[in-house]
Amino acid sequence: MGRKNRNRQRAQQDRDGKPEGKRNRDDAGWGAGYSEIIKENKLFEHYYTELKIVPEGEFEEFMETMREPLPATIRITGYKSHAKEILHTLKEKYFKEVQDLEVDGQKIEAPQPLSWYPDELAWHTNLSRKILRKSPLLEKFHQFLVSETESGNISRQEAVSMIPPLLLKIEPQHKILDMCAAPGSKTAQLIEMLHSDMDVPFPEGFVIANDVDNKRCYLLVHQAKRLNSPCIMVVNHDASSIPRLHIDQDGKKDVLFYDRILCDVPCSGDGTMRKNIDVWKKWTTSNSLHLHGLQIRIAVRGVEQLAVGGRMVYSTCSLNPIEDEAVIAALLEKSEGALELADASADLPGLKYMPGITSWKVMTKEGQWFSDWSEVPTSRHTQIRPTMFPPTDPEKLANMKLERCMRILPHHQNTGGFFVAVLVKKAPMPWNRRYPKYLQPVTVLHVDMKCSVCYSPPPPKKMKLFGFKEDPFVFLTEDDPIFPPIQAFYNLSPDFPKMNVLTRTHEGKKRHLYMVSKELRNVLLNNSERMKVINTGVKVWSRNTDGEQFGCAFRLAQEGIYTLCPYIRARIINISVEDVKVLLTQENPFLSKLEDDAHNQAKKLEMGSIVLRYLPDPQDLDAPQCPIDLCGWRGKTSLRAFVPRNDALWVFSSH
Incomplete structure (x- = not known):
């Protein structure tokens, strides 16, 4: 990929739609406004009115919602039992306290769960920073959110960004590739799903999270590290040419094919206008025309590495069919039947979306429309490509079932705009069938001057290293x-x-x-x-x-x-709720501060590193109902927990 393309990919590759180096003021303040910027773009309105992606009679409501600030959405992170405990704390303490609250005579709208997210683990709220400052109770709630976000128990993630990992249907044995992973909120979801059974320390599956930008890979590492998983690897490659990896299978080298691939590509981001206000004045059709080719290349590279029977989710935070249905149609056409669009309509009950469209036009940045490739003058052939148009063969178009794609419109559930499509691989890609084992055709000139074609492996590329x-x-x-x-x-x-x-x-x-x-x-x-x-x-x-x-x-x-912990059989002290409170609120408490049972266990141990283990009592429902292991140190006369207070104090804040 040329420097120009690489720079464009880097600039676009904040997966939740934030341009590199820019932070929306809304992010810093859990609801701060951006009202001084004029939210108007006539070309944008003209373009989407013509394309008819919004149902008839709803366009005004669609535009009004696009101008409204995006509600803050949070996702409770971590593995199952811990996530349930945090949810319990939020619901029983903080949400109850604010639900009947009035500020300046106005009733506060309590946070609501996202109807389509499983187990009530995602919530949205319209609380602005201005309102938060006016109430001590709300300020306390705000401080809790900030503290839990810092310790990784809660993730500030846009609602629509949570959809692709859910549609992948992750199981603990799946080998997963996240192709354009930074900043990593979706990657975190993938890891959590992999560890759905906390009693299995090493699931058979893993997540390889990739990003083209070296610096953003470290942001990805920071996000992933919060989950403390031995099954995550962060790599730094151009997604459109990410290398094919090998694994050892019973003593033989084999190609690694992934069971699940998340292909959340760089995009123009016009679905993010509610939080990325810059998009209003910068929006033009040329952004999508420039990105279309890169999006296809990344998607093709993804399906090449997908296992037969595997599932790939393609997604963008763009509403533009040039980046959405056109890419999916090109992919299906290239696959010659090897790929199929899955029907995901029943996978997220409660999610409102529009089906994919089967007819669209292409517009230049000057506003000129083309309905078919045959209409495009030669002078435009470098800017506009045949793959940007719907297939002309009605039978081929019908077989693609593009209506199975999903476009989320902001006014339907007060979200950002988003596009997602689920692809299932039915057979090897046609070029892989023709050239087995990924051998490339090479023309050989013989002594008798006759040509023949043989197959040889592609020459190894020298890996380019950027960054540290x-x-x-x-x-x-x-x-x-x-x-x-x-x-x-x-x-x-x-x-x-x-x-x-x-x-x-x-x-x-x-x-x-x-x-x-x-x-x-x-x-x-x-x-x-x-x-x-x-x-x-x-x-x-x-x-x-x-x-x-x-x-x-x-x-x-x-x-x-x-x-x-599943392998440690010595140096474990079982502790009570009261012991945990002492250990987390006192710097170096004497052994005598512990309850008798823990005190007696500690006295029997030599000095050095220990495990402090809390096991829930099913009879005591007022106590935390998830197991907790803390690293500690048995000193000469005291005991110390080696853990940041935020990391475990949440468990006890509501008990």
């Missing part, structure tokens, strides 16, 4: 001397997957130890020259000089506690 040079990923060897003291100190069970432990250095002392799942280890070992990995794995141990005198130089890391 990453530290290597080095797995522990079978006989690494670092491991036996750890094994003995924590009495790790025999089935502990030691070969999944890695460090980030070849030389010197190992400072941190990380873990990845068996499947990601397979990917890392077989593709080190093929891909640029930014980050993977979850930190499980950190070197601690004080620990050496007690028999183990490595203390437990809170990030990896839920990954490690």
Whole structure:
């Protein structure tokens, strides 16, 4: 991809529609306004009136909603039992407190769950910053939201952005590729779904999250790290030519095909006008005309790497058919029957959307319309491509079932605008069938001057590296001397997957130890020259000089506690709700501050790193109903929890 295209992709690649380097004032203030900007664009209105994507009689309402500020939407993140506990806190404490509140004689609209999001784990509210400041109760609610967002328990995510991961129907064994992943709110959803069963520390599946922009990959790492999963890898590639990876299957090298792919492509973002006010004055049809080719290339690269029987969701935050149905139609045509649009109409009950359209026109930035490729003058052929028009063959068009695409219009459920299509792969792509094992045709000139075609692998491309040079990923060897003291100190069970432990250095002392799942280890070992990995794995141990005198130089890391705990059989102290409160509110409490049971357990342990475990009592419904593991340190006379207070205090704020 040329520099111009790459820059355009980077500029557009904030998946929730925010241009790089710009933060909407609304984001910082949970509802601050942007009323001083004139929200008008006659060309935009003319374009969408002509295309008739809005039902008859609704266009005025559509435009009025586009001019309104977007409601703040939050999603409760994390794994199931923890997410339920946060939901309990929100509903029983904060939402109840604000539902009958009046400010300046006006009744406050209480937060409402998104009707189509499962288990009430997503909510929207119209509370503005101005109103929040006028009430101590609302200010308290606001502080709770800010605190929980910082600790990763709540994610500020636009409602429509939550749709694609839900339509992928993720299962714990799925190998998933997120092609254009930054800033990472959808990636977080994918990881959560992978870990739907918290009792399984290493699901068989994994998520590879990619972004073209090196800097934005670190934003992605920050988002993903909140979930502390050993099954996530962040890579840095141009999505339209993301390398095909290999894995070891029973001693043989095989191509990695993904069960699920999220293809949330760079787009013109005109569905985001309610929060990205700049779009009003910058909107022109040339944005979509420029992006159309890139969107097709990314989508084609995605379906090439999708397993037969797999599911790919293509999505944009654009309402423009040039970026939406036209891309899907081109993809279906290229596939020659290998792809099929899935009917997702019953997958999200309660979600209102318009079916995909089957007829549209193309307009230049000067306002000139073309209904068919045959009408386009030669001088326009570099700007307007045949794939931008609907198929002319009525039978072919009918077989595509473009009406199965979904366009979410802002005025139907007070959201942003969005487009989503679910593709299922029925067979290998036709060019892969013709050239098995991805061999490329090469013309050979023989001695007798006759030509023949043979097939050979494509020449390896030298990987271009941008941004920082990453530290290597080095797995522990079978006989690494670092491991036996750890094994003995924590009495790790025999089935502990030691070969999944890695460090980030070849030389010197190992400072941190990380873990990845068996499947990601397979990917890392077989593709080190093929891909640029930014980050993977979850930190499980950190070197601690004080620990050496007690028999183990490595203390437990809170990030990896839920990954490690199923294998740890020693140095665990069971604690009560009261003990947790003491540990989280006092810096270094004496052992005597603990309740008798925990105090007695602690006295029996030598100094050093420990696990502090709270298990819920089903009889005590006033106490938290999810298990909690905290890293701690058994000192000479005191006990300490190594965990940021925000990370666990939420559990007790409503009990």
